[in-house]
Amino acid sequence: MAVGIFDSGLGGLTVYDAVRKAQPDLPIVYFGDNAHAPYGVRDADDIFNLTTSAVERLWEAGCDLVILACNTASAAALRKMQESWLPEDKRVLGVFVPLIEALTERQWGDNSPPREVAVKHVALFATPATVSSRAFQRELAFRAIGVDVEAQACGGVVDAIEEGDTILAEALVRSHVDALKRKMPSPEAAILGCTHYPWMEDTFQDALGKDVKVYSQASLVADSLGDYLERHPKMRGEGTENMFLTTGDPKKVSAHATQFLRRSVEFVSA
């Protein structure tokens, strides 16, 4: 009964944390590809190869359903995985759609034609690979019309978070928000389109100002996972153990994860 949660590193722990709170008894196997983070500066083939080998490791751990809690992998690899790689009895879900459904005021799985929505000016903060994929704009265009999106590639933020350097991460967030505001002075909403960024949510909110509604994915993804598992109870998989796997140095990754989650987390080698 285990579900897999994958990220290039520590960012997916924001999703893990929200899922854990919503479903305290669900066995979860977390996989952080910390040895290869950040993914946001890699090309699409590289991201596809790294993501599929991580997901295969999660199959081995008894997970039939894996959440790609990584926007970069969701943007660069998910479609190809679903079209040409995924075995029939397995599922991989991305993190974009729940967020866009919230932004466009839609119920889960509402596939009606695009329509006008309340927000007109949206700032997107994401990794360079997510921004250049334009996956967010594509998914949004299926659901909403007349929304102006300004995207800011936030180079360096993921590296700083992975290193546990929150002072550098904070300075970089402020400079990326400044750069965004030069292009779009008054966004109504801001999307944190990388699962690492919720660790810096207060800084984003402070730099953007209190009138900007900041959307972050963790709780939206947790809600949509709960909904999915209710409709597809068989996808809970065979695994029964909670585990934290990493391709990086387990000691260092455990220390940084413990710092961010504010409770002890023990990673082992993948």
Ligand code: DGL
């Ligand atoms: N948390 C990943 C995301 O949501 C970070 C990507 C990276 O490793 O650059 O995009």
